[in-house]
Amino acid sequence: MLTDTLRPNLLESHEYPHYIKYMGSKTKIMDFVISGINEVYAGGAVLDLFAGSASLSGALRDQVQVHSNDIQEYSSVLAKAYLTAYKDKSTPTSYMILQKAEHIVNKHLHLISDELQYNDIETLKHFNDVEENNRKLINNDFTNDYHLFTKNYSGTWWTAQQCLWIDALREVADEYKGKPSYSIILASLMYxxxxxxQGTGHYAQYRDAKNIKSMKDIMIYRRRDIRHYFSRKYNDALLDVPSFMNKQQHIITSLDFVDCLSVFSGGTVYADPPYCFVHYSRFYHALETLVKYDYPELQVKSGKLVKGRYRENRHQSPFCIRTKVSQAFKDMFEGVKSTGSNLVLSYSKNGMIEIEAVEAIALDVFGAAYALDMVSTDYKHMTLGRQGDRHRDVQECLILAKRK
Known part of the structure; x- marks a missing residue:
C-alpha cells in the first residue's frame, strides 16, 4: 500500500487558507496526493508542474523546497501568498487598504448613475434593463488609469459598483508591489x-436572469459587498503568514510545462494536467486579467463580442485537445526522465484519454529505468456548475514513476 509512516522525510498535508474556487482542486484529497508523493520522494525539491490554485504549495510550504509552476500568472500570485509572503513593517491592515480604496471609489461614484442601480427592483424587465445598462459601460471612455473591470466587466459577473471596488483595490495593491504583502492583497481580492x-464559481459565462427565480438568485450576489469579503480573507491570511521570510528556497515560475521541466532537476515532479476539453484559461481569464491588468483585447466572434468577454489569444493546453493530448503526455514523461526526477501524475478515469493509454505511454518512455505503479481513490469532483451535476463521481488515479 502507500508509504510506511516510519519512513524518513515523510511529508504531511498542513492546513492552509483557500483563496479561490477552483475546478478540480485537490484540496479534498490532499492527503492522498501527498501519500503518493511520499511513495516516490527521495529528497530534493517538489515541482508542482500545473499548480493552478497552488494548494500543494499551501500544504507543503514549511516542509520542503517547492517549485510552483503554471503558465497562468494568477497561479504565481497564489503560490507567492503561500510560499514567500510574510508580515513586516510595510504590511498594511485591511482598514488601511480599504480607506485608500474608498477614497478612489468616491472619486468615481458619479459613474454609477440611477439607471445602473439595483434599488427597488420588482420586475424581471427592470432587472434586465439595469443589467444591460451596466454592460454598456464597455462603450464608455475612461480617463483614470485603473478602470479595466469597470469598463469590461460591469453587469457581467459583477455590478458596476462592485467593479469600481475591484479596480480601486487593484490600484491600492500596486502601492505595495515588491513588498512581501503584495501577493496576499491580490489573493484576497481574488477571494x-x-x-x-453571480457566476458558478468560474468565469466562463455569467448567468442571465430568465425568470423571477434566477433574478432573485443573481440579486443575492449583486448585493454583496466586495469590502466585506476582501477584509475577511485578508485578515485571516495575515494570521496565517509568518513574520519572517520562509527559510525554504522556494521557486515560482509561469512557464509552459516543457520549458519548466528543462530547468528542473533531481527532485519529485507532481503533475496534475487538465482532464477534459475545456481550457482553464477560459474559466479563469478574469483572474489572469486581474493579475496582468493589461487591458487585453477581448475575443470577438462573427463580429460580436463574445459573451464571456475572454482575453484574445489566451493559452490553449494540449492536454485539452484530443489530437494533441497523447503527445503532450509523451513530452511530459520525457521531460521528467531527462531531469532525473521521480513523478507523481494525477489523472482521472474520466479524462481526455483512457488511463490505460496514459500508462502505456509512461511504460514506453520510462522503460526499465523506472518502477511504475498506480493507485486510485474515489471522490466527488466539483464541477462548479449550478446544474444537476454540480458534484460528479470521479476515480482519481496516481501514476507513480520512481527511478530504480
Whole structure:
C-alpha cells in the first residue's frame, strides 16, 4: 500500500487558507496526493508542474523546497501568498487598504448613475434593463488609469459598483508591489471576486436572469459587498503568514510545462494536467486579467463580442485537445526522465484519454529505468456548475514513476 509512516522525510498535508474556487482542486484529497508523493520522494525539491490554485504549495510550504509552476500568472500570485509572503513593517491592515480604496471609489461614484442601480427592483424587465445598462459601460471612455473591470466587466459577473471596488483595490495593491504583502492583497481580492460573482464559481459565462427565480438568485450576489469579503480573507491570511521570510528556497515560475521541466532537476515532479476539453484559461481569464491588468483585447466572434468577454489569444493546453493530448503526455514523461526526477501524475478515469493509454505511454518512455505503479481513490469532483451535476463521481488515479 502507500508509504510506511516510519519512513524518513515523510511529508504531511498542513492546513492552509483557500483563496479561490477552483475546478478540480485537490484540496479534498490532499492527503492522498501527498501519500503518493511520499511513495516516490527521495529528497530534493517538489515541482508542482500545473499548480493552478497552488494548494500543494499551501500544504507543503514549511516542509520542503517547492517549485510552483503554471503558465497562468494568477497561479504565481497564489503560490507567492503561500510560499514567500510574510508580515513586516510595510504590511498594511485591511482598514488601511480599504480607506485608500474608498477614497478612489468616491472619486468615481458619479459613474454609477440611477439607471445602473439595483434599488427597488420588482420586475424581471427592470432587472434586465439595469443589467444591460451596466454592460454598456464597455462603450464608455475612461480617463483614470485603473478602470479595466469597470469598463469590461460591469453587469457581467459583477455590478458596476462592485467593479469600481475591484479596480480601486487593484490600484491600492500596486502601492505595495515588491513588498512581501503584495501577493496576499491580490489573493484576497481574488477571494472577494469569487464570492461576490453571480457566476458558478468560474468565469466562463455569467448567468442571465430568465425568470423571477434566477433574478432573485443573481440579486443575492449583486448585493454583496466586495469590502466585506476582501477584509475577511485578508485578515485571516495575515494570521496565517509568518513574520519572517520562509527559510525554504522556494521557486515560482509561469512557464509552459516543457520549458519548466528543462530547468528542473533531481527532485519529485507532481503533475496534475487538465482532464477534459475545456481550457482553464477560459474559466479563469478574469483572474489572469486581474493579475496582468493589461487591458487585453477581448475575443470577438462573427463580429460580436463574445459573451464571456475572454482575453484574445489566451493559452490553449494540449492536454485539452484530443489530437494533441497523447503527445503532450509523451513530452511530459520525457521531460521528467531527462531531469532525473521521480513523478507523481494525477489523472482521472474520466479524462481526455483512457488511463490505460496514459500508462502505456509512461511504460514506453520510462522503460526499465523506472518502477511504475498506480493507485486510485474515489471522490466527488466539483464541477462548479449550478446544474444537476454540480458534484460528479470521479476515480482519481496516481501514476507513480520512481527511478530504480
Amino acid at each position: 472577494a471576486m469569487a464570492y461576490t460573482s
